[in-house]
Amino acid sequence: MPQLELREITKSFGDVVAVSRLSLQIEKGECFSFLGPSGCGKTTTLRMIAGFEDLDEGEILVENNLYSSSYKKFYIPPEKRDFAMVFQAFAVWPHLTVKENVAFPLRIKKYPREELEKRVNMALVSTNMTRLKDSYPGRLSGGEQQRIALARAIAINPKVMLLDEPLSNLDAKLREEMRFEIKELQKKFGFTILYVTHDQAEAMALSDRMLVMNLGVVQQVGKPLDIYNKPANRFVFSFIGLSIFIPVSIANSNAIIESTNLKAVKNVPSEFEEKAIMACRPSDIDFLPDSASSETEDYFKVPATVTRRTFLGDIVDLRVKVGPHEIRIQKYSHAPTPKAGELCYIRFNKVLWYPYES
Amino acid sequence: MNDTIRTRKKVDVSTIILILSILVLVVFVAIPVILIFITAFFENGKFNIAGVVKILSDPDTYSALLNSVIIALGTTLLSTILGTFFAWLVARTDLPFKNAMKALFLVPFMLPAFIGALAWKVLLSPRSGYLNKFLMQLFGLEKAPFDILTLGGIIAIESMYLFPFVFLQVEGALERMDPTLEESARISGASLFTITRKITLPLVMPSILAGALLVALYSLSHFGVPSILGIEKGIYNIPTKIYERIYASGGSFGAIRVATILSTILVISAAIILKLQDVLLKKGQYQVIAGKSMRPVVLKLRGLKYPLLIISIIYIFITVIMPTVTIFLVGGLKTYGLPFKLQYMTFDNYIKIFQWKITKDAIKNSLYLSLSAALVTMLAGTMISYAIVKMKFKGKFILQFLGVLPFSLPGTVIAIGVILTWSGRFGINLYNTAAIIFVAYIARYMAFSIKSSSASLSQVSDSLEEAARACGASHWQSLKDIVLPLIRPGMISGFFLIFLPALRELTTSVLLYGPTTRTIGVAIYTLNEDGETVKAAALASIALIIILLGETLIRSFVAKLEQRSTHIKEIENAPA
Numbered sequence: 001m002p003q004l005e006l007r008e009i010t011k012s013f014g015d016v017v018a019v020s021r022l023s024l025q026i027e028k029g030e031c032f033s034f035l036g037p038s039g040c041g042k043t044t045t046l047r048m049i050a051g052f053e054d055l056d057e058g059e060i061l062v063e064n065n066l067y068s069s070s071y072k073k074f075y076i077p078p079e080k081r082d083f084a085m086v087f088q089a090f091a092v093w094p095h096l097t098v099k100e101n102v103a104f105p106l107r108i109k110k111y112p113r114e115e116l117e118k119r120v121n122m123a124l125v126s127t128n129m130t131r132l133k134d135s136y137p138g139r140l141s142g143g144e145q146q147r148i149a150l151a152r153a154i155a156i157n158p159k160v161m162l163l164d165e166p167l168s169n170l171d172a173k174l175r176e177e178m179r180f181e182i183k184e185l186q187k188k189f190g191f192t193i194l195y196v197t198h199d200q201a202e203a204m205a206l207s208d209r210m211l212v213m214n215l216g217v218v219q220q221v222g223k224p225l226d227i228y229n230k231p232a233n234r235f236v237f238s239f240i241g242l243s244i245f246i247p248v249s250i251a252n253s254n255a256i257i258e259s260t261n262l263k264a265v266k267n268v269p270s271e272f273e274e275k276a277i278m279a280c281r282p283s284d285i286d287f288l289p290d291s292a293s294s295e296t297e298d299y300f301k302v303p304a305t306v307t308r309r310t311f312l313g314d315i316v317d318l319r320v321k322v323g324p325h326e327i328r329i330q331k332y333s334h335a336p337t338p339k340a341g342e343l344c345y346i347r348f349n350k351v352l353w354y355p356y357e358s
Numbered sequence: 359m360n361d362t363i364r365t366r367k368k369v370d371v372s373t374i375i376l377i378l379s380i381l382v383l384v385v386f387v388a389i390p391v392i393l394i395f396i397t398a399f400f401e402n403g404k405f406n407i408a409g410v411v412k413i414l415s416d417p418d419t420y421s422a423l424l425n426s427v428i429i430a431l432g433t434t435l436l437s438t439i440l441g442t443f444f445a446w447l448v449a450r451t452d453l454p455f456k457n458a459m460k461a462l463f464l465v466p467f468m469l470p471a472f473i474g475a476l477a478w479k480v481l482l483s484p485r486s487g488y489l490n491k492f493l494m495q496l497f498g499l500e501k502a503p504f505d506i507l508t509l510g511g512i513i514a515i516e517s518m519y520l521f522p523f524v525f526l527q528v529e530g531a532l533e534r535m536d537p538t539l540e541e542s543a544r545i546s547g548a549s550l551f552t553i554t555r556k557i558t559l560p561l562v563m564p565s566i567l568a569g570a571l572l573v574a575l576y577s578l579s580h581f582g583v584p585s586i587l588g589i590e591k592g593i594y595n596i597p598t599k600i601y602e603r604i605y606a607s608g609g610s611f612g613a614i615r616v617a618t619i620l621s622t623i624l625v626i627s628a629a630i631i632l633k634l635q636d637v638l639l640k641k642g643q644y645q646v647i648a649g650k651s652m653r654p655v656v657l658k659l660r661g662l663k664y665p666l667l668i669i670s671i672i673y674i675f676i677t678v679i680m681p682t683v684t685i686f687l688v689g690g691l692k693t694y695g696l697p698f699k700l701q702y703m704t705f706d707n708y709i710k711i712f713q714w715k716i717t718k719d720a721i722k723n724s725l726y727l728s729l730s731a732a733l734v735t736m737l738a739g740t741m742i743s744y745a746i747v748k749m750k751f752k753g754k755f756i757l758q759f760l761g762v763l764p765f766s767l768p769g770t771v772i773a774i775g776v777i778l779t780w781s782g783r784f785g786i787n788l789y790n791t792a793a794i795i796f797v798a799y800i801a802r803y804m805a806f807s808i809k810s811s812s813a814s815l816s817q818v819s820d821s822l823e824e825a826a827r828a829c830g831a832s833h834w835q836s837l838k839d840i841v842l843p844l845i846r847p848g849m850i851s852g853f854f855l856i857f858l859p860a861l862r863e864l865t866t867s868v869l870l871y872g873p874t875t876r877t878i879g880v881a882i883y884t885l886n887e888d889g890e891t892v893k894a895a896a897l898a899s900i901a902l903i904i905i906l907l908g909e910t911l912i913r914s915f916v917a918k919l920e921q922r923s924t925h926i927k928e929i930e931n932a933p934a
Contacts, residue, residue, distance in 0.1 A: 050541075050545055051545075052541060052544075077544075078541070078544045078545050079544050079545065079546070079547045079548055079549060080547070081545070082547075083545055084545065084546070085541070085542060085545040087538040087541070087542060088538075089536055089538055091536060091538035091539050091541065091542040092542075093539060093542075093543070093557060093561075094561070095560045095561060104543065104546055104548075104556075105546030105547055105548075108543075108546055108547040108548045108552065109546075109547050149542070152542070152546070156546070156547075162545075
């Protein structure tokens with residue numbers, strides 16, 4: 001029995017389709033992320049699950065009980081869903097102390113005094129906020145405010161915990177730290193997490209499974225590693241990391257870089273006949289020594305000119321020109337790389353193929 | 359950074375600005391106030407607190423004090439309830455036609471309260487009120503059902519026109535409030551009622567109280583409504599008592615002294631109220647403004663939806679439409695007291711308004727006084743704000759203090775101070791001339807001007823001016839080419855913010871007018887006092903038309919400005 005089930009849910013705002021026929025099953029204890037650019041419908045999906053938005057079409061079930069249904073015009077209001085939610089802007093109440101903030105949902109649910117104290121303390125200890133329990137949130141930092149929001153969410157031990165870009169208002173370093181803390185809390189308490197983010201690293205680090213969305217339509221659902229290694233389409237490929245797309249024409253299952261006569265890669269899958277898009281990550285392009293043979297069983301040695309070389313600390317970011325195409329390459333800075341203006345040879349590794357579009 | 363270079367010059371712009379700013383505030387604001395305090399507390403050159411106590415404990419003045427407090431408290435309470443309720447209705451429920459209703463709730467702001475009071479006197483005075491007579495006929499009553507000429511009547515009418523202070527504050531706070539604060543309470547299991555009680559109300563409480571204090575401040579020193587509805591029955595508050603004393607005695611020193619003592623009380627109460635408001639707003643500055651705007655939690659009114667809409671519409675009808683229509687109808691009567699029937703109506707009165715000397719003069723006086731006062735005050739206020747907001751100099755706190763002073767000076771107090779200052783004491787006698795009203799208006803509207811220009815100046819980042827200086831522009835050039843063009847829209851709307859209220863000003867002018875220097879407000883008021891209700895109503899109608907036209911113009915202008923500034927913001931926020 002899935003913990004949460006979405007059946008063909010659809011939602012539009014005016015002419016804009018925010019979410020289109022989304023179906024999904026999420027298991028108990030799973031950490032599941034919705035990943036996509038802003039405006040892709042991920043937050044709308046989360047708000048429909050929370051009960052803040054009605055559905056235009058579809059149904060939402062929790063443990064096989066109907067929670068939302070557009071067909072039956074049936075909606076359990078948000079306050080009756082036994083969920084917890086953490087918002088991007090933290091949404092901690094400025095007129096209540098840290099402790100009162102955490103205790104609020106327990107008070108509403110009429111927990112007996114002892115149980116309430118126990119749970120509040122547990123939540124404050126888990127989030128490292130015990131020291132600040134009598135402060136008002138206005139005086140605390142963003143990270144501390146977000147910990148209050150987390151403590152408030154874990155105190156009630158919710159069926160499902162919804163997180164709406166909870167870390168995007170924090171600075172980069174704190175974001176990484178909190179990402180780790182959320183994962184730890186989830187491991188400890190085992191609740192189901194639905195996590196909305198536009199940050200692919202965050203989604204990868206946290207999720208058991210994730211979903212990539214664009215313009216209201218699901219692009220791919222799967223484990224982070226599978227999505228990274230086998231993106232279902234160009235959008236997912238480009239969203240999940242740095243990407244290079246090179247149009248190629250195909251002859252004898254060799255890929256020839258468009259507008260040049262340079263052969264790049266062998267063994268193009270047979271479903272691509274004349275033209276295709278070759279996709280590759282900047283880190284998967286290697287420099288070859290001049291002495292390397294001009295072809296092996298997988299690839300050709302491609303001549304290129306380095307146009308720009310930028311030192312970024314632990315990595316070096318290069319732009320090389322192959323015919324009219326500018327290609328980005330990233331290498332660890334300890335590895336030898338050519339200088340700007342130099343001629344060099346490259347090869348394309350781990351390429352993926354997508355249908356041609358100009 | 360180039361202080362050393364600057365001091366070598368003989369006169370530089372910042373010194374001029376500083377000196378002029380202090381001079382303006384001292385001459386137009388500080389001296390009148392100081393003279394009021396001196397006159398109040400010194401008799402024959404000696405400090406005399408016993409005399410002050412004696413005057414205050416005189417039953418006549420004491421009852422005026424008491425009435426002021428009762429009216430202010432009552433009005434504040436009623437306005438706060440009305441304002442908060444309607445603000446919540448508009449911002450947090452699914453009331454139909456919300457935007458239209460929001461605009462309508464702000465209309466009472468545009469109507470001068472004393473014209474409203476005039477209309478209500480016509481409708482609900484116990485003996486001859488049209489509405490009273492109609493109700494008596496309808497239900498066969500012996501006695502008039504309403505008597506507007508009472509403390510209760512004054513409170514009700516003041517609240518009708520002052521509740522937008524609370525409405526605006528609370529509605530704004532509710533709209534700016536981060537909706538996720540309420541949503542997170544909701545997902546925690548709280549019902550909408552609990553959320554309203556435990557989250558929403560506590561969060562907007564500072565705004566409610568701030569609005570309430572504004573109402574109290576305004577009501578305490580309000581002249582128009584109590585003068586029209588109270589004086590006839592001997593109900594005085596502080597401003598009307600001051601007016602009565604000065605006019606009864608023809609401006610004798612004894613009367614002036616009583617006036618200064620009462621004024622002192624007004625100034626002190628105003629200062630306390632402003633201080634309280636400041637404390638409250640600082641305390642209430644929660645970070646409730648969200649980055650991401652979502653639609654707020656809206657309470658579904660369900661069955662109450664249309665009843666509440668109807669109640670709101672009836673409220674608007676009673677407070678806005680009925681009095682306005684009444685004024686226009688009375689202005690068209692052949693003789694006051696005739697029923698509103700076509701054969702008794704005439705358009706002549708409206709034409710004659712532009713021919714009678716009194717009314718013609720009044721319109722002319724008001725127009726040029728408010729135009730000139732608005733222009734001068736706007737420019738002076740901009741200069742003073744620039745000194746306060748942008749300049750760094752020693753002893754800035756003196757200028758800051760002087761800059762806050764105008765805020766705590768009610769119109770009546772300014773009039774008394776101006777009389778003391780400009781009646782020959784310093785060799786200049788402006789009494790009975792239009793010039794004395796002009797200097798009074800400068801003091802009266804300085805607060806508006808400083809407030810609006812500080813707001814626009816603080817939006818101009820210091821770095822813009824510094825960038826100009828770094829390019830080699832002099833202080834004057836950077837002012838002229840960078841700062842002024844950037845705040846010009848703010849200055850223009852600041853001008854109208856002074857011009858429109860000055861056009862309908864009554865409280866100050868009524869203590870300063872001479873035989874030929876009536877303003878529109880004074881003319882309406884004195885015509886009504888002299889029993890010329892029809893002429894008063896006709897002039898009031900003309901005034902309403904001018905005011906409504908002006909307000910509509912300024913609103914569309916401000917809307918355009920806002921559109922432009924959000925456009926600029928969008929450009930700034932656009933990803934590079």
